[in-house]
Structures are given as structure tokens and as C-alpha cells.
Amino acid sequence: MKVHGYGALEAGAKMVPVQFEREALRAGEVAIKISHCGVCHSDLHQVNDDWDNSLYPCVPGHEIVGKVTAVGEGVEKYSEGDVVGVGCMVNSCQQCANCKAGEEQYCTGPKGCTLTYNGPAVPDGTNSYGGYSDGIIVREEFVVRVPDALKPEEAAPILCAGITTYQPMKHWNVKMGDRVGIAGIGGLGHLAIETAKALGAHVVALTTSPEKKEMILEDLGADEVIVMSDEKALEEAAMSLDFLLSTIPYKHDINSYIPLMKKNTTICIVGNLIGFDNVDTSGMVFNRIQLAGSLIGGVEDTQEILDFYAEHGIKPDITLIAPDQINEAFERMKNENVRFRHVIDMSLLKADDGDEKIEQPVRGEVVGRDA
Structure with missing residues (x-):
């Protein structure tokens, strides 16, 4: 053929x-x-x-x-x-x-x-x-x-994009009322927001682009948006997330996301296959936070x-x-x-x-x- x-x-x-x-x-x-x-x-x-x-x-x-x-x-x-x-x-x-x-x-x-x-x-x-x-x-x-x-x-x-973001939510049992962070609001991230919302989660979008904030709230339906350069917002959100899905497709600073996690929770990587530099594991150790990955x-x-x-x-x-x-x-x-x-x-x-x-x-x- x-x-x-x-x-x-x-x-x-x-x-x-x-x-x-x-x-x-x-x-x-x-x-x-x-x-x-x-x-x-x-x-x-x-x-x-x-x-x-x-x-x-x-x-x-x-x-x-x-x-x-x-x-x-x-x-x-x-x-x-x-x-x-x-x-x-x-x-x-x-x-x-x-x-x-x-x-x-x-x-x-x-x-x-x-x-x-x-x-x-x-x-x-x-x-x-x-x-x-x-x-x-x-x-x-x-x-x-x-x-x-x-x-x-x-x-x-x-x-x-749909299955890649859904499967880890299913695996880690995202459910009604969970506070779910989505890092990276692009091809995967916009679907992750909508999927998590449909599962009944309270969705917190994490972005490095302040200009996207209004769109993420009004068009995609996230409950909150945190701009990662906003130190006050990050401090107020400390230890507030039950699950975090990172869809960012390249190396980034994972350390800024770890303090957002509650004890006994998971950060799941689906976008970055290259790795991270200088990961500070102390916050993970003291709060039993998992850094995990998921493939499609x-x-x-x-x-x-x-x-x-x-x-x-x-x-x-x-x-x-x-x-x-x-x-x-x-x-x-x-x-x-x-x-x-x-x-x-x-x-x-x-x-x-x-x-x-x-x-x-x-x-x-x-x-x-x-x-």
C-alpha cells in the first residue's frame, strides 16, 4: 500500500x-x-x-x-x-x-x-x-x-495527551475533593485540567506565564492559578496539594514544586524525559513525598x-x-x-x-x- x-x-x-x-x-x-x-x-x-x-x-x-x-x-x-x-x-x-x-x-x-x-x-x-x-x-x-x-x-x-494525563490520575486515585496541581499549561496541561475537574478535583494550575492566568481560570476552568514567580502565593500554598502532575516537556526546577505538597503525596512527571539538575531531596524525605513518573x-x-x-x-x-x-x-x-x-x-x-x-x-x- x-x-x-x-x-x-x-x-x-x-x-x-x-x-x-x-x-x-x-x-x-x-x-x-x-x-x-x-x-x-x-x-x-x-x-x-x-x-x-x-x-x-x-x-x-x-x-x-x-x-x-x-x-x-x-x-x-x-x-x-x-x-x-x-x-x-x-x-x-x-x-x-x-x-x-x-x-x-x-x-x-x-x-x-x-x-x-x-x-x-x-x-x-x-x-x-x-x-x-x-x-x-x-x-x-x-x-x-x-x-x-x-x-x-x-x-x-x-x-x-489525554491518556498521558489521565492514566497517572487513575493510578494515584485522584478523587472528588482532592487538591490537584497541574504544572505546565500547554497541550497536555490543558487536558489535565479538564480531566481533573471532571473527576471532581479542586484544580490548581501552576504556570510561569502570568499572561495566561485569566485564560486558565475562565476558559479552562481551573479553580486557582499560581504564577511560579509569585513568592507570596507559593508561601500561602505550602503543603496544600494532594497530587501534582508535571507536563513540562523539558528540564525545569522541580525544587519549587516540592514545598507545595502535603505529607505522603506524589509529584508525577509525564513530560520531561531528560532529567533534573540539583534536586533538593530534603523536603521529599521529611514529608515522605514521592517523585514518580508515568508513561502514556x-x-x-x-x-x-x-x-x-x-x-x-x-x-x-x-x-x-x-x-x-x-x-x-x-x-x-x-x-x-x-x-x-x-x-x-x-x-x-x-x-x-x-x-x-x-x-x-x-x-x-x-x-x-x-x-
């Missing part, structure tokens, strides 16, 4: 039009014509090789929504014409304890989970290409159904959060773009000048047989299915 899209041919390169062949549909798999794909900050990190793990050519995109065009033998959940989504994974061993527990993102099989783009979690020399393209083939177990109450472009960011979420939880958003009328705040605007979108995202999530309208893709031809990616075996 010939596919057109946008990709980076080397680290830090501009995104360019590309074409490649997807492997033929096999038993247990679903072919999808992509209508929309969200633009995640991790896409920019991967294109720039900020995490020293990128594979090139790199065709990003793991917030994929489209329509089923064909199903392989044995597929039972989906039919041609269904509106479906694909998140951050397209494969896993399906046999380990984590996979069986519905946490495929922590697969302990030989390759780990296979990411929607940028290959297996445990590198083996193969690559995978994502949703900045007009078609994809995915095993049935990694496809989710998009509820009718969500438009395709609205559903796309939920498949990474399993397929079952991804379906759960899609249904949750549909039920509660939560809709990501998006900016639709054409595929040929992706380089501009990356610049705006880098400069924090987007509200709040770019979504690519793949119906506007101008496919051309002169697009850069790149090597065909190789899919892993379909466990438990006839290959």
Missing part, C-alpha cells in the same frame, strides 16, 4: 514530503485511512533527536484518527467505515504480565512495545512510521473506537479516556493545520505559541509521486495470529 506523508530524513532537518510502502494487510490487522493526526511535543523531540534514540527517516505521529478501509482475517471488533484511533503503540508481546494487565506500554517482551513511530522500545534495527501520513495498518488489539460524540479532529489529541497508558485505558471525554463533553482546544504547515507548527510549539494542540488535517495532503522515497518499515509479527 503506497503511503504519502511528511518526515525528517536526519536529525534536526525540516519535515519534507515523503512516500513509502506499507506492508500488505495480514490476518488480525486493520487498515486505516488517516483523516487527522495530532502534533505532540515528543514529535519535535524525536525529529531533533533530543532523547538520543531517534531513527531516521522519522515519520512522526501517534495521535491518529481515521476510517477503517479493510480488515484482515479474524478481525472481529472493527468493520469497514468505522471511525477509529491509534495511539502511541502498534504492537507488543501480548504475553508478559504487563501486557496481560492492560499496560502494554511497559511490555517486557524481547522488543518491548513497538511504538507507532520510531521503532520498538528495545531497539532492534527496525523502524516504524507514524501518522503524519495518509494510511496505516495496525493489529486489531491496538485500535480504539472513537465515540460518535467526538469529532475526529477532537479525538486525536486524546490518544496521547494501555489500550484499555485509552479507550476508557476517549469514552470519558465523550461522556463529560470534554474537547481539546485545537488548531487545525494542513500537512505542509508542519514546520511552522513545530516553530510555534517550540516557542509555546499555540493553543493548545495542533492537529493535521490529512485530507489536505498534496500527494505527489515526486515525494522523497524512503525505505519501507518492517512490522513485527502478529502474536497469536496467522502471519
Whole structure:
């Protein structure tokens, strides 16, 4: 199946039009014509090789929504014409304890989970290409159904930003009346606020941008906003939070957040994969505060959060773009000048047989299915 899209041919390169062949549909798999794909900050990190793990050519995109065009033998959940989504994974061993527990993102099989783009979690020399393209083939177990109450472009960011912020709230049992801090009010943070509010929490937004305060209160519905440069506000908020989710996607001063936590509480990191410098652990030790992390979420939880958003009328705040605007979108995202999530309208893709031809990616075996 010939596919057109946008990709980076080397680290830090501009995104360019590309074409490649997807492997033929096999038993247990679903072919999808992509209508929309969200633009995640991790896409920019991967294109720039900020995490020293990128594979090139790199065709990003793991917030994929489209329509089923064909199903392989044995597929039972989906039919041609269904509106479906694909998140951050397209494969896993399906046999380990984590996979069986519905946490495929922590697969302990030989390759780990296979990411929607940028290959297996445990590198083996193969690559995978994502949703900045007009078609994809995915095993049935990694496809989710998009509820009718969500438009395709609205559903796309939920498949990474939504599940990434929901899963830790579920894991650490955020509940009615909890005081929940959200650090970093961007693509992930704006959804975290709305999710926490729907769970009944009292939401305290933590931002370094004073100019965002009114918008965060009035448009996103946070109960409070603390500007991190306001020392008086920080002092008054000391030991007031039951849980804090940091969505900030780069190194930052974690020490300023620790005094905000009550005893026996958790700060969860979902955005920063680079690390922290000079962490002062004394406040953590004296109040038994955990500094933890969380990676996306399993397929079952991804379906759960899609249904949750549909039920509660939560809709990501998006900016639709054409595929040929992706380089501009990356610049705006880098400069924090987007509200709040770019979504690519793949119906506007101008496919051309002169697009850069790149090597065909190789899919892993379909466990438990006839290959």
C-alpha cells in the first residue's frame, strides 16, 4: 500500500514530503485511512533527536484518527467505515504480565512495545512510521473506537495527551475533593485540567506565564492559578496539594514544586524525559513525598479516556493545520505559541509521486495470529 506523508530524513532537518510502502494487510490487522493526526511535543523531540534514540527517516505521529478501509482475517471488533484511533503503540508481546494487565506500554517482551513511530522500545534495527501520513495498518488489539460524540479532529489529541494525563490520575486515585496541581499549561496541561475537574478535583494550575492566568481560570476552568514567580502565593500554598502532575516537556526546577505538597503525596512527571539538575531531596524525605513518573497508558485505558471525554463533553482546544504547515507548527510549539494542540488535517495532503522515497518499515509479527 503506497503511503504519502511528511518526515525528517536526519536529525534536526525540516519535515519534507515523503512516500513509502506499507506492508500488505495480514490476518488480525486493520487498515486505516488517516483523516487527522495530532502534533505532540515528543514529535519535535524525536525529529531533533533530543532523547538520543531517534531513527531516521522519522515519520512522526501517534495521535491518529481515521476510517477503517479493510480488515484482515479474524478481525472481529472493527468493520469497514468505522471511525477509529491509534495511539502511541502498534504492537507488543501480548504475553508478559504487563501486557496481560492492560499496560502494554511497559511490555517486557524481547522488543518491548513497538511504538507507532520510531521503532520498538528495545531497539532492534527496525523502524516504524507514524501518522503524519495518509494510511496505516495496525493489529486489531491496538485500535480504539472513537465515540460518535467526538469529532475526529477532537479525538486525536486524546490518544496521547489525554491518556498521558489521565492514566497517572487513575493510578494515584485522584478523587472528588482532592487538591490537584497541574504544572505546565500547554497541550497536555490543558487536558489535565479538564480531566481533573471532571473527576471532581479542586484544580490548581501552576504556570510561569502570568499572561495566561485569566485564560486558565475562565476558559479552562481551573479553580486557582499560581504564577511560579509569585513568592507570596507559593508561601500561602505550602503543603496544600494532594497530587501534582508535571507536563513540562523539558528540564525545569522541580525544587519549587516540592514545598507545595502535603505529607505522603506524589509529584508525577509525564513530560520531561531528560532529567533534573540539583534536586533538593530534603523536603521529599521529611514529608515522605514521592517523585514518580508515568508513561502514556494501555489500550484499555485509552479507550476508557476517549469514552470519558465523550461522556463529560470534554474537547481539546485545537488548531487545525494542513500537512505542509508542519514546520511552522513545530516553530510555534517550540516557542509555546499555540493553543493548545495542533492537529493535521490529512485530507489536505498534496500527494505527489515526486515525494522523497524512503525505505519501507518492517512490522513485527502478529502474536497469536496467522502471519
